[in-house]
Amino acid sequence: MLMLTSGSMGNAKAVLFTHKQVLSAISGKAAVRQLPRDRPFLNWIGLDHVAGLLEIHLQALWLGVDQVHVSVADVVPSPGTFLDLLSRHRVSRTFAPNFFLAKVVSAVRSLRRTPVWDLSSLVCVTSGGEANDMKTCLAASALFLSFGMTETCAGAIYNSNCPEYDVAYGYTIASLGKCINGMEMRITTPANVNGLAAPDEPGDLEVRGPVVFEKYYHNQNATSQAFTPDHWFRTGDRAVIDSNGNLSLMGRAKDVININGVKIIAADLQTTIEHVLGDRVERLVVFPSTALHTEQVTVAYIPNIFPLRDDEMVEITHLVTQTCLLHTATRPLVFAVRKQSLPLLPMSTLGKISRLKMARLFEDGEFTVDLQLHEYAMAGTCRAVEQVYKNESRLKSEAEAHLLEDVAETLCLTPDVLGTYVETSLFDIGFTSMHIIKLKYYIERRLGIDVPVIHIMKNPTIRALAVDLDAQMQHSKTGPVPIDSYDPVVVLRARGSKTPLWLIHP
Known part of the structure; x- marks a missing residue:
């Protein structure tokens, strides 16, 4: 066997x-x-x-x-x-x-x-x-x-x-x-x-x-x-x-992050994130920190310039979050290291940052101010972006309204308390892999169809997911989805000015 x-x-x-x-x-x-x-x-x-x-x-x-x-x-x-x-x-x-x-x-x-x-x-x-x-x-x-x-x-x-x-x-x-x-x-x-x-x-x-x-x-x-x-x-x-x-x-013996029993190699994840970010940051380190009942991926990065603009901070955090979600199905804790905190970094003579020592420093509260400033800047930027899209992101269909109720139930909230809009990414409001499983369960219970997890990952907004679910409902009535309609592409970033990058799994 x-x-x-x-x-x-x-x-x-x-x-x-x-x-x-x-x-x-x-x-x-x-x-x-x-x-x-x-x-x-x-x-x-x-x-x-x-x-x-x-x-x-x-x-x-x-x-x-x-x-x-x-x-x-x-x-x-x-x-x-x-x-x-x-x-x-x-x-x-x-x-x-x-x-x-x-x-x-x-x-x-x-x-x-x-x-x-x-x-x-x-x-x-x-x-x-x-x-x-x-x-x-x-x-x-x-x-x-x-x-x-x-x-x-x-x-x-x-x-x-x-x-x-x-x-x-x-x-x-x-x-x-x-x-x-x-x-x-x-x-x-x-x-x-x-x-x-x-x-x-x-x-x-x-x-x-x-x-x-x-x-x-x-x-x-x-x-x-x-x-x-x-x-x-x-x-x-x-x-x-x-x-x-x-x-x-x-x-x-090797550096791993244990999330709900799933062990993730920190070095491999760090390499992946470094490739995604490219020259957006000078250096970064991936290490485990303590979450509520398990460990979580924590990513600390050194900006190329100080101070870091809020829009650049949002972009970096978004890319790191999407990468971690796709590779670990969990939402990471991300923060920028302040210029004043650079001497604290446990760096070897070869320039390698020790994950073990970094984790200890983080748990001891040495980067509390860095984390607070990062969260404050992120919150302010997100509120500004949310206000811009508020008027054009109202619910437009009954399907979106039902899906909003499913999302609210997943988070143990009511739709009016949820305070999110249909164009807001679920992962930006705190969704984790466990929330995805719960949402999948509630949708399947309501619609009576099988909803693959990859569909939620590829359509992380209420509007996009509602459109996808409508398509699945139509196919369930007319027959199985044709092979030529299968789309294996997961979009990490939908827009930008540079040459598109495609990552192919062999």
């Missing part, structure tokens, strides 16, 4: 699963905690992901318990539905990453009257894919945490005493726990003679055992780089194992 990795460290690789590996993994998972045989598992993750396939589906088959499968589109936009399903079907085990658990907690807190849910059958909620912050763990106190990656058949290290253990040791990020049967782990460091780290000493995480894969499919070079001579798999994670044998992660 082949399963693709996420590709967070480069191109996706096909992991070759063997029957022995899968059976060892499922047996080890099932032995971590006894589960009732008369209670089902709930899965809302696609079966093309290891969490859905191995954590839930195959483990349920192994244990001989029933399974409840629902679409991600029905759960993510409505966290309350997740709790309804757990209660209605008396589920004993399910999976939920940290960002979704945070949404569940937030949704429950916002309810004026909490429904009566019966979660007495729920034994564990397996969580993985990204770090679990203790605030979320404490708020959702029935969590059962795991760490896993495609190469280890998903969850292979479990913390079955969370949050009590982590609270006792004062952790801000939940520890991952201990290995299941069929896998062992070690922390290595070149600083020690034997190459092994002492308890609580940071190093590189390596694992081995029947649960760990043997090779990548038709990729001997990647396989050779992934394993040590004594066949320990290099996970690429920096970690520590405490004196009690519990694992805690410290980050990746």
Whole structure:
């Protein structure tokens, strides 16, 4: 069986699963905690992901318990539905990453009257894919945490005493726990003679055992780089194992930004943004910063001239935002570095800006004034532009009015409070990848047609999207869309005075 990795460290690789590996993994998972045989598992993750396939589906088959499968589109936009399903079907085990658990907690807190849910059958909620912050763990106190990656058949290290253990040791990020049967782990460091780290000493995480894969499919070079001579798999994670044998992660050996469990290579994204901006800026750096419940892409740039004009600032921010949305499906935090802040930049003798040090300086508030001035200038310019287009951007059709209601519902607002116009980009009012999924759900519920996400990405204004939806409705009545009408072009910038640039995906 082949399963693709996420590709967070480069191109996706096909992991070759063997029957022995899968059976060892499922047996080890099932032995971590006894589960009732008369209670089902709930899965809302696609079966093309290891969490859905191995954590839930195959483990349920192994244990001989029933399974409840629902679409991600029905759960993510409505966290309350997740709790309804757990209660209605008396589920004993399910999976939920940290960002979704945070949404569940937030949704429950916002309810004026909490429904009566019966979660007495729920034994564990397996969580993985990204770090679990203790605030979320404490708020959702029935969590059962795991760490896993495609190469280890998903969850292979479990913390079955969370949050009590982590609270006792004062952790801000939940520890991952201990290995299941069929896998062992070690922390290595070149600083020690034997190459092994002492308890609580940071190093590189390596694992081995029947649960760990043997090779990548038709990729001997990647396989050779992934394993040590004594066949320990290099996970690429920096970690520590405490004196009690519990694992805690410290980050990746390579620079990555972890957004809701999706790992993005900062260097690759920075190269892309640099190509898009060209000579508009002198230099830029891409690094992670802390968002509400996950990390976010943060882009700091040095202008070519000081002070930077507001219209140039808007153009740069727009290009960076569109690039990030297309490559990461998330909205970045962008700001210009002031001339007074240039000495703060952690620059090497070769002129390279350290992402790690930049992230620390940002979190310490060293660039607070830079960010505030940038946001103030952006807000003033956007208000001026909005006033210019206000009179010619009124709703012109019933389709636009309905779509405005969908957008308002997506943002949990009313249309009159929304305060946007049909020519305003959805991403300029704070849309993220999660909002796109929610909007897709509301549109499909109202119109009864399938709306591909790419259509929303390519038509990010209410007017443009309303026209596109009308066309889809017409085609749904007359038959499928002809092949010759397929338009794969995603416009990054629709106007300008320079030679048009086309980026072709091979």
